Amino acid sequence: xxxxxxxxxxxxxxxxxxxxxxxxxxxxxxxxxxxxxxxxxxxxxxxxxxxxxxxxxxxxxxxxxxxxxxxxxxxxxxxxxxxxxxxxxxxxxxxxxxxxxxxxxxxxxxxxxxxxxxxxxxxxxxxxxxxxxxxxxxxxxxxxxxxxxxxxxxxxxxxxxxxxxxxxxxxxxxxxxxxxxxxxxxxxxxxxxxxxxxxxxxxxxxxxxxxxxxxxxxxxxxxxxxxxxxxxxxxxxxxxxxxxxxxxxxxxx
Numbered sequence: 001x002x003x004x005x006x007x008x009x010x011x012x013x014x015x016x017x018x019x020x021x022x023x024x025x026x027x028x029x030x031x032x033x034x035x036x037x038x039x040x041x042x043x044x045x046x047x048x049x050x051x052x053x054x055x056x057x058x059x060x061x062x063x064x065x066x067x068x069x070x071x072x073x074x075x076x077x078x079x080x081x082x083x084x085x086x087x088x089x090x091x092x093x094x095x096x097x098x099x100x101x102x103x104x105x106x107x108x109x110x111x112x113x114x115x116x117x118x119x120x121x122x123x124x125x126x127x128x129x130x131x132x133x134x135x136x137x138x139x140x141x142x143x144x145x146x147x148x149x150x151x152x153x154x155x156x157x158x159x160x161x162x163x164x165x166x167x168x169x170x171x172x173x174x175x176x177x178x179x180x181x182x183x184x185x186x187x188x189x190x191x192x193x194x195x196x197x198x199x200x201x202x203x204x205x206x207x208x209x210x211x212x213x214x215x216x217x218x219x220x221x222x223x224x225x226x227x228x229x230x231x232x233x234x235x236x237x238x239x240x241x242x243x244x245x246x247x248x249x250x251x252x253x
Contacts, residue, residue, distance in 0.1 A: 009052055016082050018048030023181030024144065025052055031112050031185075032056035032066075037136055040110040041068040042099050042127050043117030047079025049144075053114065054087035066092045067110075069102050070117070100130045109136045116144035121160025128168040139188045141174065146184035 009029045010022045020028075025048075032039055032053035039057070044050045050068050057064050070076050076094040083092050095102050099117070113135060115127055124143075135141065143165055145151070150159035165184065174186040 009055060012055065012086060013048050013051050013082075016048040016051055017046040020048055020144075021181040024183050025049075027180035027183060027185070028052050028114060028142065029056045031114075031140055031142060032064075033060045035060075035064050035112040035140075037064065037111030037139070038108055039064060039066045040108060040113045041066065042113070042115045044068045044070045044079040044094070045075050045116075047075075047082040049114060049116060050079045050092065051082045051086045054083045054090035054092050058087045058090045063091060064111075066090065067095065067106065067108060068092060069095050069097065069099055071098065072096070099127045103130050103134055109134065111136050111139045113139070113141045114144070115141065119145055119148075119159050119161055120157065121164045124161050124164035125168055128164060132168070132173075135188045137188060140177070141169075141186040141188070142180075143184045143186070145182050147179060147182045 010025045013025070028049055029052050033056040035057075039053060041050055041053065047068075050066070053066055057066060068076070068079065070079070073096045076096055080092070080094055083090065095106070113131060115124070117123065117127060131141070143161055145159070146161050146165060148159060148161065150156040151162045153159070162184070165186075169186055173189060175189045177185040177187050179185075
C-alpha cells in the first residue's frame, strides 16, 4: 500500500488563508495545469491561489512560469513561503507593484491570467485595460468574485468586478466561456476556437423532473452521467451560492 492516499488540491491548501470556494480552486488548478504558456496572477494575498496554480504547474511537468503580482510586499513573502512548502519545484516569481507598471516592464505574454486583486470597479477596470494586447491569442482569463452579490450592492463600493469586466472586455475580443463557483472565465478570441462551446441547462436536460433532486449527491450524479453520455470533456457545476437548485453546465472546447 502507498504511504499516503492521494489528497485533493482543495484539502491540500485548506490551511492557507484565502477566500475561495472549492469550485474556484478546482477550475484554477485545471486552467494552470493545461496552460500552454506563462501564467499571470494579479493579487496573491497569502498565496492560496498561487499555491494551487504552482501545484498544478509542478504536476504538469512542463516548466510553465508563474508570475504573481501584489501591491504589498508582505503578502508576496507569505505567498512565497506557502508555494515553497507545497510546490517547491514550480517556477514562481513574485513582484510588488501595480499591474500597469509591472506589465510595462515585464516581457510577458500570458496564456492564462487569474485576476483577484483590487475588486473595486476602478481597480478591476485598470487591471483589465492593462491586459488588453498583452495576452497571447486564445489565452484564458479567470476573474474571481465575478458572481459575488456584493458587486451589485451600492453599500459595497469596494466591489465592482462584473461591471468593470463587461465594460472592458469587448465581446469581439473576449468570449465568455463559463461560470465556475464565483469565477467567470473568458477567452481571448483573436483566434477562432478549435471546436464549439456548449452551454447546457440541466433544467431542460432533466425534463420531467421539473425541479432539482433534493439530494445534492444525486443531482451531481445525474449531471455527471449526462455529461459523460454526451461525451463533453470539461464541465463546471454552479451551485448558486450553495443553494440546492438546478445548476448550469458550461462546456469548454
